[in-house]
Amino acid sequence: MHPAPSLIAFTTLSGVGFGLLALVGLGAGPNAVGFGWAACTVAGALCVTGLLCSTLHLGRPDRAWRALSQWRSSWLSREGVLAIATLAVFALYALTWLFGTGRSAVLGVLMSSLSVATVYATGMIYGQLKTVPTWSCPWTPWKFLALGLSSGSLVLLALIGFAGERGILSTFLATAALALAAVVVFNWKSSAAKADLASVGATPEEATGLGHIGRVRLLESPHSSPNYLMKEMVYKVARHRAKSLARVALIAGLVVPAVLLVLAFPIGGGFVVFVAALCHVVGILALRWAFFAEAKHAVSSYY
Amino acid sequence: MTMLPETPSVKLGLVIDLDTCVGCHACAVNCKSWNTGGYGAPLSDLDAYGSNPDGSWLNRIHTFEVTPDEGKAQLVHFPKSCLHCDDAPCVTVCPTGASYKRAEDGIVLVNEDHCMGCGLCAWACPYGARELDGDAGVMKKCTLCVDRIYNENLPEEDREPACVRACPARARHFGDLADPNSAVSKLVAERGGMDLMPGQGTKPVNKYLPPRPRRESNTGATAAGAVTAERPPNPEGGILGWLDRALESLG
Numbered sequence A: 001m002h003p004a005p006s007l008i009a010f011t012t013l014s015g016v017g018f019g020l021l022a023l024v025g026l027g028a029g030p031n032a033v034g035f036g037w038a039a040c041t042v043a044g045a046l047c048v049t050g051l052l053c054s055t056l057h058l059g060r061p062d063r064a065w066r067a068l069s070q071w072r073s074s075w076l077s078r079e080g081v082l083a084i085a086t087l088a089v090f091a092l093y094a095l096t097w098l099f100g101t102g103r104s105a106v107l108g109v110l111m112s113s114l115s116v117a118t119v120y121a122t123g124m125i126y127g128q129l130k131t132v133p134t135w136s137c138p139w140t141p142w143k144f145l146a147l148g149l150s151s152g153s154l155v156l157l158a159l160i161g162f163a164g165e166r167g168i169l170s171t172f173l174a175t176a177a178l179a180l181a182a183v184v185v186f187n188w189k190s191s192a193a194k195a196d197l198a199s200v201g202a203t204p205e206e207a208t209g210l211g212h213i214g215r216v217r218l219l220e221s222p223h224s225s226p227n228y229l230m231k232e233m234v235y236k237v238a239r240h241r242a243k244s245l246a247r248v249a250l251i252a253g254l255v256v257p258a259v260l261l262v263l264a265f266p267i268g269g270g271f272v273v274f275v276a277a278l279c280h281v282v283g284i285l286a287l288r289w290a291f292f293a294e295a296k297h298a299v300s301s302y303y
Numbered sequence B: 001m002t003m004l005p006e007t008p009s010v011k012l013g014l015v016i017d018l019d020t021c022v023g024c025h026a027c028a029v030n031c032k033s034w035n036t037g038g039y040g041a042p043l044s045d046l047d048a049y050g051s052n053p054d055g056s057w058l059n060r061i062h063t064f065e066v067t068p069d070e071g072k073a074q075l076v077h078f079p080k081s082c083l084h085c086d087d088a089p090c091v092t093v094c095p096t097g098a099s100y101k102r103a104e105d106g107i108v109l110v111n112e113d114h115c116m117g118c119g120l121c122a123w124a125c126p127y128g129a130r131e132l133d134g135d136a137g138v139m140k141k142c143t144l145c146v147d148r149i150y151n152e153n154l155p156e157e158d159r160e161p162a163c164v165r166a167c168p169a170r171a172r173h174f175g176d177l178a179d180p181n182s183a184v185s186k187l188v189a190e191r192g193g194m195d196l197m198p199g200q201g202t203k204p205v206n207k208y209l210p211p212r213p214r215r216e217s218n219t220g221a222t223a224a225g226a227v228t229a230e231r232p233p234n235p236e237g238g239i240l241g242w243l244d245r246a247l248e249s250l251g
């Protein structure tokens, strides 16, 4: 599949943002209004930027509001509805925290659950597609959730550090989240490795129905230059970069943040963790790029 | 509405005969022609005279080589447009409700005034039957020529899809596949009409008729012999006969 920058940015940034909101909603971080401002601004900016990036992918962005109507059947629609509901609760939560009576546990838990549901829905936009075997595996939404949690908890820890606190509990949380993300990504990778076009009934033989006669291969393409389908779904350019992408994901996304987290214990402070969070996000970007670029679509059996 | 209707009692669709399709692209050209001037936004043609022509087509013809374990490979021309699936995943994924399947005749359509061009339906279709129009920013797909088949301003014989009307080999047939007595249903029953990618669970309405088995006499020594057989002796005598034979010997 074509790795569209708008979608890579959307899924990554909104993952961090909603991950951060989920943790803040559960009461993570100090209750001080100063920290509140920092956390709410950063989380809000990440979520909103992510969602705006997603509209860059549309042929008619002016009609994006229509996407809220089909929540009964469409995961994309559900994602939109959930994201807006989360942001609405978030607005209330932030207002009461920063200008009113302090952090509301009820609003917080509601915001937290809605954030998790939103990221799950983002994962299911891809997880629902039977046409792309590496996406339709059951680990896909969990991968989105685990990476949202790990990146959110690293950003949270950095903000706590900048606020001058140590956050022992949050450090443990971030370390555990990083480990969990590594496990989930590894499981996703090994199940994706088994998922080929044959596993979803989409070999050239099944695509043409001619398997009873023999092996099928394309002799002549229906058009002389690439069409929408080829550019969007039979995209091959980045597949040979798979190895280097995996290395970036492993080193920037896992090894460096883990080392920095350990270092942050004695050194303390937000800056080291901030660098860890940045590295982790770069790792996620590489993973997401590979998630799109390496995915094979059923229609490639016709090409 | 993005939910699928109950199984429609009429299922209009196409039956495509892979045995007779000659790969001439007439159906694709007439489809493009009709649908550029008809329903919805015209089918785009970007850089039509440049080095990178690009555009939307609703129907495309692939050519495959099929190689059996033993014997010669076979060519199969393979026209492909929307299959108007019963369990159309392109419809249920659509977030705007622009994609829908008609309850009355099972035709899958896009409301181009509501489509936001997210492309998710094209991702969900396993057959590559949808293309985003690079000009209008909306999704394009085969309409089963809904603006021809019910059009009372057209002469009766023209009230069938443009691709069916254009096919010189009569490889495309149109009709109601829910009615077991329709001509298309009989054809499917007779010729073993099949679904593409049944494992995807889309339950296509359109059916494909497989190529008929090849005749043995077409292969091997007989065919080769026919090609190299000696010409019958020239019946012509006299000067003209001599001239003819002389020219022949000169090669």
Ligand code: SF4
Binding pocket: B081, B082, B083, B084, B085, B088, B089, B090, B091, B108, B124, B125, B126, B127, B128, B129, B130, B141, B202
């Ligand atoms: S062929 Fe593709 S576009 Fe047509 S109904 Fe089936 S899934 Fe939808």
Ligand code: SF4
Binding pocket: B093, B094, B095, B096, B097, B098, B099, B110, B114, B115, B116, B117, B118, B119, B120, B121, B122, B138, B139
């Ligand atoms: S491209 Fe249009 S028709 Fe297709 S899913 Fe998106 S909004 Fe629906």
Ligand code: SF4
Binding pocket: B027, B030, B031, B032, B034, B035, B058, B059, B081, B082, B141, B142, B143, B144, B145, B161, B162, B163, B164
């Ligand atoms: S039915 Fe009409 S729109 Fe569909 S492929 Fe044929 S000519 Fe094109």
